[in-house]
Amino acid sequence: MTRFHRTVLLTVVAMLTTILPAESFAFDVVVDGKPMSAIVIADKPLPVVEYAAREFQHHVREASGAELPILRESAAPKDGNRIYLGRCRAADEAGITSEGLSPNAFRGKIDGAGLYIVGRDNWGFSSVDARGVSIGRIQHNGTLFGVYTFLAEKMNVKWLWPGRIGEVIPSARTIRIASWDVTWKPPLRHARLRTHYGPVRFEDGWAKRENMFQFRVDQTAWMLRHRMGNEVSLEYNHAWGNYWNKYGQTRREWFPMMPNGERGLDPIYKNYFPMCISSPSFHEHVIEEWKKRRTAERPWVNGCENDSGGKCICETCRSWDVPAPGDEVSMAKLQEQFDRGEGGWERWMGSLTDRYCRFYLTLQEMARETDPDATVIVLAYENYAKPPVKAKLNRNIVVSLVPGMMYPWTDDGREAFRDQWQGWSDAGASLYLRPNYSLDGHAMPIFYAHKFGEDFAFAFKRGMIATDFDSLTGQYATQGPTLYMKVRMQVDGDVPPQEILDDFYGGFGPASEQIRAYFDHWREVSDAVTHEKLRKAIREELDGDGGGWPEFYKTAPVIFRPNVMRRGSELLAVAERAARDEERTAEKVAFLRHGLTNVEQILETQAAYRGYKKSGEPYEFVAALRRLDRFRAKHEHLWIANMGYLRWSEDRHWDRNLVDVHRAENQALPTKWKFMWDPRDKGVRDEWYADDFNTDAWHEIATTSHWEKQPIGKKWKQKHGRNYDGFAWYRNAFEVERSDDEAKYMLYFGAVDEACTVWINGRKVLVRPFPFEENMNSWMEPFEIDVTDALRFDGINTVAVRVEDNRGGGGIWRSVYIAERR
Known part of the structure; x- marks a missing residue:
């Protein structure tokens, strides 16, 4: 139209x-x-x-x-x-x-x-x-x-x-x-953008709790107004995540055969394990559990593999495989990569989709003895995401399709998604869209409404029965057209996407064409981004220190450059002039202006953070953080953004504790520490924690980022071909002046990844395992220790920290300070 x-x-x-x-x-x-x-x-x-x-x-x-x-x-x-x-x-x-x-x-x-x-x-x-x-x-x-x-x-x-x-x-x-x-x-049996997932439910970042609660209320009302709801539950998680602890010793045949000839966990990634899905006794167990636990709300058989690719190399599992066209299958290369201790070795098995389809159909056949209309819900994920080559399914196999696509939305990525969707639809399955790309973009004005709308319409006409988006990040003042498209298409999947965009812009009355021009600017900026250009810019301009979706603000400066931001501001000023005589429209345009100001201040803060990492001087970064947080506190009641999500994301790297550190009563420890690897775990035996231990031969490291991101960590990787996992030690020295005999003195750590033991003046004051108190996020959370009785107030103190890291980044990666508590 x-x-x-x-x-x-x-x-x-x-x-x-x-x-x-x-x-x-x-x-x-x-x-x-x-x-x-x-x-x-x-x-x-x-x-x-x-x-x-x-x-x-x-x-x-x-x-x-x-x-x-x-x-x-x-x-x-x-x-x-x-x-x-x-x-x-x-x-x-x-x-x-x-x-x-x-x-x-x-x-x-x-x-x-x-x-x-x-x-x-x-x-x-x-x-x-x-x-x-x-x-x-x-x-x-x-x-x-x-x-x-x-x-x-x-x-x-x-x-x-x-x-x-x-x-x-x-x-x-x-x-x-x-x-x-x-x-x-409703055209779909289930339509949802998740609002209950951790990052989008994060409570820090809101200046007032009542604003946080009202934001959630209004956001829920908005989705209801767009007639989003469900008639069937899709609350089927990864089905067997706790099975190793429950059955690892008694039912070893349920677990994957590893390249070392043993059944059990992948020694490289122990926390993420699949099952041996060809095991007959495992099939029987799944169906018996389904019979015991199924309810009217959740009647389907849960065949959703754990959060991992398939890894079993047993003879039966491999006999079920049908490699997809273009797959390179090599058990020799698989074995070599496994023996080197490198993750991702399972890719040399090629696509395992036909293996998994046989598993799904086996479960369905067994369940039909109890329920002739039995439905099995499954995932298309990791190395079983490609459509099957030979397997034929039916509409009672419901496949949760997780596209591999994230920002930027490129032609290649979109074509791959359509091929994947078409292939599963042709195989006969019912499909529901379960993307992760909604998590992307932080607060930046990324724009992919038109591309999303076209791809959604394609899938809508080809077997789609449901959606479950992970997640709704709520960046309404910068990503409004894309978010509007996402909710509208859930019930208007047959409406041309351009008509939906016209509806959005038409809501700005006398400024509708000017707002169209404003968002067309962000559309052009986003359309110009490719993965290749982005990787090159991150490598050359950011020294490789970009970020994926959780830290998109780290990558944003190479997309939203000063000239790009100026042009956006100029176009919005034109819209402001067009709207000034109509109060409601002026409010809407002002809403967008606040969103743009938030972006400008995020970019300023990230620039200051990079400066702090290079110089060790935090003052500009602290000032930028304070400005940003004051701005958000003033405008959070307008719902320009989900402030909790932004805070969750930013706190992964930005150390807001520095704002507290630079209060008069707190004393920051130097950011440069002495450091030594301990791959043979001899530091405790040789008393590296001792008060008088000599560290002249040790290296220097900062506590502003993980060791992998610093020169010492990069040298290790260059020499050994992989990042360092294991034990390492940090030492520092400091003085404390006691101002109040009644005060307590706390040693505060912004975050340590993962486990740590702390000594003050040779005295052990903390043993903190990972996960601490079963909290898998303890690697990124602050903690403090009462060290009053261990300190010297008339001389130099030493602090020694033994860190153990077994996966991902490692080390003390946020500020450390002494806090006085009265």
Whole structure:
């Protein structure tokens, strides 16, 4: 549909809802700002119906100024127009019921003096309150979705982002509806952008907890307004993650055969293990567990492999394999890589998809003895992500497809996704989209709405039954069009993506074309990025110190350069001028300005952080952090961004503890420490912790990043061909002046990755294992030790730290200081 035709259509809708002659057949909701209807609900309504009534009332009031009363059916007058919501006597008598409707579906009809909206509802709805109800729960909200359909279709309401500023409610002193007769059901059985996952639920970063809770409330309401919900649970996690601890010693045949000839864990990556999926006794166990645990909400067999690629090289598993075209399969190279202690050796087995498909079909066949319609839910992941070569599935095999694509969205990546989706669809499976790319971008104005919309439409037409996006990061003031596209396509997957973008820009009224130009700028910037260009820029301009999705702000400076940011600011200024005479539009444009300012300050802070890492002087970085946090505290109530997600991401590298360190009562230890590798673990035996131990032969290291990212770590890798894992030691010396005899003195560590033992003046003061108290995030969390009794206040103190790291980055990687506590 062209923009001209869309404008004509909206004009006709406006005429039907505001200026239809009174003598024509019509249903009057409001006339000249006066309520002509009452909202009627059952005497004992479901919570979802009560909420639907309040939402109908709110939008009519915002559009017309009229307050429609909400009445229980027994108290409603017999004359006048009535808007019946949910099941009630009048709806039953009119024959407008939810009978035969699927969950979340509704019927809407105008019949004489009654407007009826009756949906398939249940008690699963939790009123949107300070807890921010999760869309992931099974809630049947048919009547509520009927209200939102009416508001969108008959009043041209839009919801660009969460909260009042994101509402687009056209003014209409008269709301008169010519006719309405519709039955609607969601096109997907499950539609979700996750809001319950750790990083997007992070609480630090919000200056006020009440703002955090209200953000969650409004964000949930926004997704409901876009009719996102589910009729079936997809809460099926990796199925056997705790099996090694439970069965590792008693059922060894369930675990993969390793290249060393033993069944068990991969000695290189012990925390991530698959199963031997050809084991008959394992099949029997899975089905017996399913029979015991299945419920009406979760009736499917969980065949989701653990968070790992397949690794079993036993004869039976390998006999099930059918290599995909182009695979290089070499057991000799696999063995060589394994023997070198290098991860990723399993790639030399090629695609294991046909192996896994045989496993899925075996589970289904066994489950059908109990349930003839048994459904098995599985993952297309790691080295079983490619479509099968020979295996044929059926619609009761539900495949969670995790695209390998992340930002930037390139033609090659998009083509690979479409080929993958088409292949699984051709194999006969039902598919649900379970991407990770929604996590990308930090707060940066990345733009891929058009590409996402086109690819989603492709998948929507080819076997898609559900979505489950990981996750909704909530960067509404910079990534608004892309986020809007994601929620709209869940129910409008057959609408051209450009039409959805037109809807978004149209919400800016007199500034709509200027806002289009503003986001077109970010579209052009994003479209110009390729993986090759990005890697080259990171290598040459950032000394290789970029970041993946959790640390995208580290990579952002090579994309969002000063000239790019200036041009974005200039285009937004044009939109500000176009919007200045229309208050609601000006608010929306100001919302975008705050988002852009947040980005500018993030880039300034990252530049200051890089300077701090080079010089060891933290003052500019601390000042930039303070400016950024003050700005966010001032504007967080507008919902420009999920501040918790940003804080989670930034705290992986930015040491905000430095802001506290540079208070008068705290003393930062020098960032340059003495350092020594200890691959043979002889440091304790040789007393490297001793107060008078000589460190003249030791190296120098900083405590601003992991040892792998520093010259000493890079030299190790260059010499040995791999990063160092094992034991290493840090030592430093410092003085402390006691200002208060009653004060306690705490040795504060910003973070140590992973385990550590600490000595002060030769006295052991801490043993901290990993994971500490079963917390797998303890490697990135601060801790402190009361060292008052171990300190000398009249001389030099020594601190020695023995670090043990067995995976990923290692070492003391954030600031250390002495904090005085009174």
